[in-house]
Amino acid sequence: MPSRPRISFAIPVYNGMPYLVPAIESVLGQSLGDLELILADNASNDETEEVCRRYASEDARVRYFRHADNMGAAANFNFAVHVAQAPYFKWAAADDVCGADWARDSVEALDQAGEQAVLAFSHVLWIDAAGNPIESYGAGLPWSSGPPHERLRSLLANPVQSHLFKCSPICGVSRLKTLRTTELIGPFGGSDKVTLVEMALRGQWIEIPKPHFQRRVHERSSLAANKSPEDVARWFDPKRGGRYPMPRVTLFNAFLRAIQRAPLSRGERWRCLRVLVSFFRSEWRVLGGEYKIKVRERLGLRRGGRSG
Numbered sequence: 001m002p003s004r005p006r007i008s009f010a011i012p013v014y015n016g017m018p019y020l021v022p023a024i025e026s027v028l029g030q031s032l033g034d035l036e037l038i039l040a041d042n043a044s045n046d047e048t049e050e051v052c053r054r055y056a057s058e059d060a061r062v063r064y065f066r067h068a069d070n071m072g073a074a075a076n077f078n079f080a081v082h083v084a085q086a087p088y089f090k091w092a093a094a095d096d097v098c099g100a101d102w103a104r105d106s107v108e109a110l111d112q113a114g115e116q117a118v119l120a121f122s123h124v125l126w127i128d129a130a131g132n133p134i135e136s137y138g139a140g141l142p143w144s145s146g147p148p149h150e151r152l153r154s155l156l157a158n159p160v161q162s163h164l165f166k167c168s169p170i171c172g173v174s175r176l177k178t179l180r181t182t183e184l185i186g187p188f189g190g191s192d193k194v195t196l197v198e199m200a201l202r203g204q205w206i207e208i209p210k211p212h213f214q215r216r217v218h219e220r221s222s223l224a225a226n227k228s229p230e231d232v233a234r235w236f237d238p239k240r241g242g243r244y245p246m247p248r249v250t251l252f253n254a255f256l257r258a259i260q261r262a263p264l265s266r267g268e269r270w271r272c273l274r275v276l277v278s279f280f281r282s283e284w285r286v287l288g289g290e291y292k293i294k295v296r297e298r299l300g301l302r303r304g305g306r307s308g
Helices: 020-028 048-058 073-083 102-113 148-155 191-202 229-236 247-261 266-281 284-307
Strands: 007-013 035-041 062-066 088-091 117-127 133-137 173-175 204-216
Touching: 007 020, 007 073, 007 102, 020 035, 020 048, 035 048, 035 073, 048 062, 062 073, 073 088, 088 102, 102 117, 102 173, 102 204, 117 191, 148 191, 148 266, 191 247, 247 266, 247 284, 266 284
Parallel strands: 007 035, 007 088, 035 062, 117 204
Antiparallel strands: 088 173, 117 133, 117 173
Protein backbone atom coordinates (compact mmCIF):
# COMPACT_ATOMS: atom_id res chain seq x y z
CA MET A 1 0.00 0.00 0.00
CA PRO A 2 1.65 3.30 -1.04
CA SER A 3 2.16 5.89 1.69
CA ARG A 4 0.31 9.19 1.66
CA PRO A 5 2.11 11.99 -0.18
CA ARG A 6 3.35 14.96 1.82
CA ILE A 7 1.48 17.52 -0.24
CA SER A 8 -1.39 17.59 -2.72
CA PHE A 9 -1.19 20.04 -5.60
CA ALA A 10 -4.47 20.64 -7.43
CA ILE A 11 -4.93 22.28 -10.81
CA PRO A 12 -8.64 22.92 -11.45
CA VAL A 13 -8.78 23.62 -15.17
CA TYR A 14 -11.15 24.55 -17.97
CA ASN A 15 -9.58 24.93 -21.42
CA GLY A 16 -6.11 25.38 -19.97
CA MET A 17 -4.11 25.51 -23.18
CA PRO A 18 -1.54 26.79 -23.99
CA TYR A 19 -0.23 27.34 -20.44
CA LEU A 20 -1.28 24.04 -18.85
CA VAL A 21 1.89 22.15 -19.80
CA PRO A 22 4.34 24.52 -18.05
CA ALA A 23 2.00 24.63 -15.05
CA ILE A 24 2.02 20.82 -14.78
CA GLU A 25 5.77 20.60 -15.36
CA SER A 26 6.43 23.12 -12.60
CA VAL A 27 4.53 20.92 -10.14
CA LEU A 28 6.10 17.63 -11.17
CA GLY A 29 9.53 19.28 -11.08
CA GLN A 30 9.28 20.25 -7.40
CA SER A 31 12.38 19.57 -5.30
CA LEU A 32 10.02 17.88 -2.83
CA GLY A 33 8.96 15.00 -5.02
CA ASP A 34 6.70 13.32 -2.46
CA LEU A 35 3.52 14.82 -3.86
CA GLU A 36 0.35 14.14 -5.77
CA LEU A 37 -1.04 16.28 -8.57
CA ILE A 38 -4.81 16.42 -8.95
CA LEU A 39 -5.95 17.54 -12.39
CA ALA A 40 -9.63 18.48 -12.16
CA ASP A 41 -10.89 19.03 -15.71
CA ASN A 42 -14.12 21.03 -15.85
CA ALA A 43 -15.35 19.51 -19.15
CA SER A 44 -12.74 21.26 -21.30
CA ASN A 45 -13.24 21.25 -25.06
CA ASP A 46 -9.68 22.06 -26.14
CA GLU A 47 -6.58 19.82 -25.85
CA THR A 48 -6.68 19.86 -22.03
CA GLU A 49 -8.08 16.33 -21.71
CA GLU A 50 -5.41 14.86 -23.99
CA VAL A 51 -2.61 16.59 -22.10
CA CYS A 52 -3.95 15.55 -18.70
CA ARG A 53 -4.39 11.91 -19.70
CA ARG A 54 -0.87 11.80 -21.07
CA TYR A 55 0.66 13.05 -17.83
CA ALA A 56 -1.52 10.70 -15.78
CA SER A 57 -0.32 7.73 -17.84
CA GLU A 58 3.34 8.73 -17.53
CA ASP A 59 3.56 9.71 -13.85
CA ALA A 60 1.89 7.75 -11.05
CA ARG A 61 1.71 10.90 -8.92
CA VAL A 62 -0.86 12.44 -11.30
CA ARG A 63 -4.58 11.79 -10.70
CA TYR A 64 -6.90 12.96 -13.48
CA PHE A 65 -10.60 13.65 -13.00
CA ARG A 66 -12.87 14.85 -15.80
CA HIS A 67 -16.35 16.23 -15.11
CA ALA A 68 -19.11 15.52 -17.61
CA ASP A 69 -20.29 19.14 -17.48
CA ASN A 70 -18.77 22.48 -16.50
CA MET A 71 -19.74 22.78 -12.84
CA GLY A 72 -18.17 26.23 -12.44
CA ALA A 73 -14.89 27.30 -10.93
CA ALA A 74 -16.06 27.21 -7.31
CA ALA A 75 -17.34 23.62 -7.40
CA ASN A 76 -14.27 22.42 -9.30
CA PHE A 77 -11.84 24.05 -6.86
CA ASN A 78 -13.73 22.49 -3.95
CA PHE A 79 -13.86 19.08 -5.63
CA ALA A 80 -10.05 19.01 -5.57
CA VAL A 81 -10.03 19.65 -1.82
CA HIS A 82 -12.40 16.76 -1.20
CA VAL A 83 -10.32 14.20 -3.14
CA ALA A 84 -6.89 15.33 -1.84
CA GLN A 85 -4.95 12.74 0.16
CA ALA A 86 -1.99 14.60 1.68
CA PRO A 87 -1.87 16.57 4.96
CA TYR A 88 -0.91 19.72 3.05
CA PHE A 89 -2.80 21.13 0.09
CA LYS A 90 -2.18 23.74 -2.59
CA TRP A 91 -4.34 25.10 -5.40
CA ALA A 92 -2.35 25.90 -8.54
CA ALA A 93 -3.85 27.71 -11.51
CA ALA A 94 -3.51 26.23 -15.00
CA ASP A 95 -1.74 29.35 -16.26
CA ASP A 96 0.67 29.96 -13.36
CA VAL A 97 4.09 28.50 -12.57
CA CYS A 98 5.27 27.10 -9.23
CA GLY A 99 8.83 27.78 -8.16
CA ALA A 100 10.82 24.56 -7.77
CA ASP A 101 11.25 24.89 -3.99
CA TRP A 102 7.78 26.13 -3.14
CA ALA A 103 6.54 22.84 -1.71
CA ARG A 104 9.76 22.10 0.16
CA ASP A 105 10.03 25.52 1.80
CA SER A 106 6.35 25.64 2.73
CA VAL A 107 6.12 22.13 4.15
CA GLU A 108 9.30 22.60 6.17
CA ALA A 109 8.02 25.90 7.58
CA LEU A 110 4.63 24.45 8.53
CA ASP A 111 6.22 21.36 10.07
CA GLN A 112 8.52 23.49 12.21
CA ALA A 113 5.77 25.88 13.30
CA GLY A 114 3.39 23.16 14.41
CA GLU A 115 -0.39 22.92 14.39
CA GLN A 116 -1.00 26.61 15.10
CA ALA A 117 0.29 27.45 11.61
CA VAL A 118 -2.36 26.73 8.96
CA LEU A 119 -1.01 28.36 5.79
CA ALA A 120 2.32 29.23 4.19
CA PHE A 121 2.41 31.78 1.38
CA SER A 122 5.16 33.18 -0.78
CA HIS A 123 5.88 36.40 -2.58
CA VAL A 124 4.72 36.71 -6.18
CA LEU A 125 6.50 37.29 -9.45
CA TRP A 126 4.11 38.52 -12.12
CA ILE A 127 5.01 37.15 -15.55
CA ASP A 128 3.64 37.88 -19.02
CA ALA A 129 2.21 35.44 -21.54
CA ALA A 130 5.72 34.42 -22.63
CA GLY A 131 6.94 33.91 -19.07
CA ASN A 132 8.95 37.13 -18.87
CA PRO A 133 9.04 38.92 -15.48
CA ILE A 134 6.81 41.98 -15.10
CA GLU A 135 7.00 42.93 -11.42
CA SER A 136 7.27 41.49 -7.92
CA TYR A 137 4.46 41.62 -5.42
CA GLY A 138 4.08 40.76 -1.77
CA ALA A 139 7.14 42.06 0.02
CA GLY A 140 6.36 44.67 2.67
CA LEU A 141 2.59 44.24 2.63
CA PRO A 142 0.86 44.49 6.01
CA TRP A 143 0.60 41.21 7.84
CA SER A 144 0.27 40.32 11.52
CA SER A 145 0.97 37.02 13.22
CA GLY A 146 -0.92 38.14 16.30
CA PRO A 147 -4.36 37.04 17.52
CA PRO A 148 -7.24 36.54 15.04
CA HIS A 149 -8.54 40.13 15.09
CA GLU A 150 -5.05 41.46 14.31
CA ARG A 151 -4.64 38.99 11.46
CA LEU A 152 -8.02 40.08 10.12
CA ARG A 153 -7.09 43.75 10.44
CA SER A 154 -3.89 43.22 8.46
CA LEU A 155 -5.87 41.55 5.66
CA LEU A 156 -8.39 44.39 5.58
CA ALA A 157 -5.83 47.13 6.21
CA ASN A 158 -5.78 48.47 2.69
CA PRO A 159 -8.24 47.58 -0.11
CA VAL A 160 -5.49 48.11 -2.71
CA GLN A 161 -2.24 47.09 -1.00
CA SER A 162 -2.83 43.97 1.08
CA HIS A 163 -2.52 40.24 0.76
CA LEU A 164 -6.30 40.09 0.44
CA PHE A 165 -6.47 42.46 -2.56
CA LYS A 166 -4.52 40.30 -5.01
CA CYS A 167 -5.60 37.17 -3.13
CA SER A 168 -2.27 35.45 -3.87
CA PRO A 169 -2.14 33.50 -0.56
CA ILE A 170 -5.14 31.46 -1.75
CA CYS A 171 -2.53 29.58 -3.80
CA GLY A 172 -0.37 29.06 -0.73
CA VAL A 173 0.14 25.74 1.05
CA SER A 174 -2.65 25.03 3.55
CA ARG A 175 -3.05 22.49 6.29
CA LEU A 176 -5.75 20.37 4.66
CA LYS A 177 -7.70 19.47 7.79
CA THR A 178 -8.03 23.20 8.61
CA LEU A 179 -8.99 24.16 5.07
CA ARG A 180 -11.77 21.57 5.16
CA THR A 181 -13.34 23.30 8.18
CA THR A 182 -14.00 26.41 6.06
CA GLU A 183 -16.78 26.90 3.53
CA LEU A 184 -14.09 26.67 0.82
CA ILE A 185 -14.76 28.61 -2.38
CA GLY A 186 -18.29 29.96 -2.54
CA PRO A 187 -20.33 30.37 -5.77
CA PHE A 188 -19.81 34.14 -5.96
CA GLY A 189 -17.12 36.61 -6.93
CA GLY A 190 -14.52 37.27 -4.25
CA SER A 191 -15.26 34.07 -2.37
CA ASP A 192 -11.56 33.17 -2.42
CA LYS A 193 -11.05 36.25 -0.22
CA VAL A 194 -13.56 34.82 2.22
CA THR A 195 -11.62 31.56 2.35
CA LEU A 196 -8.50 33.53 3.22
CA VAL A 197 -10.34 35.33 6.01
CA GLU A 198 -11.55 31.99 7.35
CA MET A 199 -8.02 30.60 7.34
CA ALA A 200 -6.65 33.74 9.05
CA LEU A 201 -9.25 33.37 11.80
CA ARG A 202 -8.21 29.76 12.38
CA GLY A 203 -4.44 30.01 12.71
CA GLN A 204 -1.11 31.60 11.94
CA TRP A 205 0.25 32.18 8.46
CA ILE A 206 3.89 31.89 7.53
CA GLU A 207 5.38 34.22 4.93
CA ILE A 208 8.00 32.64 2.67
CA PRO A 209 10.10 35.63 1.47
CA LYS A 210 10.82 34.16 -1.94
CA PRO A 211 8.94 34.64 -5.25
CA HIS A 212 7.89 31.00 -5.54
CA PHE A 213 4.53 32.02 -7.03
CA GLN A 214 4.83 33.04 -10.70
CA ARG A 215 1.46 34.46 -11.65
CA ARG A 216 0.80 34.86 -15.35
CA VAL A 217 -0.92 37.94 -16.80
CA HIS A 218 -2.57 37.33 -20.18
CA GLU A 219 -5.70 38.27 -22.08
CA ARG A 220 -7.44 34.91 -21.54
CA SER A 221 -7.06 34.80 -17.76
CA SER A 222 -10.23 34.67 -15.66
CA LEU A 223 -9.59 38.20 -14.42
CA ALA A 224 -9.23 39.58 -17.94
CA ALA A 225 -12.03 37.55 -19.54
CA ASN A 226 -14.73 38.34 -16.96
CA LYS A 227 -15.30 42.08 -17.01
CA SER A 228 -18.64 42.62 -15.27
CA PRO A 229 -19.85 41.45 -11.84
CA GLU A 230 -22.35 39.23 -13.66
CA ASP A 231 -19.57 37.61 -15.72
CA VAL A 232 -17.50 36.96 -12.60
CA ALA A 233 -20.51 35.41 -10.82
CA ARG A 234 -21.19 33.08 -13.77
CA TRP A 235 -17.51 32.04 -13.86
CA PHE A 236 -17.82 30.87 -10.27
CA ASP A 237 -21.25 29.31 -10.90
CA PRO A 238 -22.56 28.84 -14.50
CA LYS A 239 -26.08 28.15 -13.22
CA ARG A 240 -26.36 31.70 -11.99
CA GLY A 241 -28.66 33.95 -14.01
CA GLY A 242 -27.91 37.41 -15.29
CA ARG A 243 -29.10 39.36 -12.26
CA TYR A 244 -26.82 41.86 -10.54
CA PRO A 245 -24.91 39.96 -7.82
CA MET A 246 -24.26 42.88 -5.38
CA PRO A 247 -20.58 41.92 -5.00
CA ARG A 248 -19.63 44.14 -2.03
CA VAL A 249 -22.79 43.41 -0.08
CA THR A 250 -22.31 39.69 -0.73
CA LEU A 251 -18.69 39.94 0.40
CA PHE A 252 -19.59 41.76 3.61
CA ASN A 253 -22.21 39.14 4.48
CA ALA A 254 -19.75 36.33 3.75
CA PHE A 255 -17.06 37.94 5.95
CA LEU A 256 -19.65 38.29 8.70
CA ARG A 257 -20.61 34.63 8.39
CA ALA A 258 -16.91 33.66 8.46
CA ILE A 259 -16.47 35.40 11.81
CA GLN A 260 -19.63 33.80 13.18
CA ARG A 261 -18.46 30.32 12.11
CA ALA A 262 -14.85 30.59 13.30
CA PRO A 263 -13.74 28.82 16.50
CA LEU A 264 -13.23 32.03 18.50
CA SER A 265 -13.82 33.12 22.07
CA ARG A 266 -16.69 35.55 22.63
CA GLY A 267 -14.29 38.42 23.23
CA GLU A 268 -12.20 37.66 20.16
CA ARG A 269 -15.31 37.34 18.03
CA TRP A 270 -16.46 40.82 19.07
CA ARG A 271 -13.02 42.25 18.32
CA CYS A 272 -13.15 40.69 14.84
CA LEU A 273 -16.64 42.10 14.26
CA ARG A 274 -15.42 45.59 15.18
CA VAL A 275 -12.59 45.25 12.65
CA LEU A 276 -15.06 44.20 9.96
CA VAL A 277 -17.52 47.00 10.68
CA SER A 278 -14.69 49.54 10.69
CA PHE A 279 -13.52 48.31 7.28
CA PHE A 280 -16.92 48.46 5.62
CA ARG A 281 -17.92 51.75 7.26
CA SER A 282 -15.79 53.55 4.69
CA GLU A 283 -17.70 51.75 1.91
CA TRP A 284 -21.24 52.66 2.90
CA ARG A 285 -21.71 54.60 -0.34
CA VAL A 286 -20.66 51.57 -2.38
CA LEU A 287 -22.98 49.28 -0.41
CA GLY A 288 -25.84 51.76 -0.74
CA GLY A 289 -25.17 52.07 -4.47
CA GLU A 290 -25.45 48.31 -4.90
CA TYR A 291 -28.82 48.28 -3.15
CA LYS A 292 -30.01 51.06 -5.49
CA ILE A 293 -28.90 49.06 -8.53
CA LYS A 294 -30.73 46.01 -7.18
CA VAL A 295 -33.91 47.98 -6.55
CA ARG A 296 -33.86 49.42 -10.06
CA GLU A 297 -33.29 45.94 -11.46
CA ARG A 298 -36.26 44.54 -9.56
CA LEU A 299 -38.49 47.43 -10.60
CA GLY A 300 -37.48 46.83 -14.19
CA LEU A 301 -38.33 43.14 -13.93
CA ARG A 302 -41.75 43.98 -12.48
CA ARG A 303 -42.49 46.45 -15.23
CA GLY A 304 -41.44 43.86 -17.78
CA GLY A 305 -43.75 41.34 -16.18
CA ARG A 306 -46.75 43.71 -16.26
CA SER A 307 -46.13 44.79 -19.84
CA GLY A 308 -45.85 41.20 -21.06
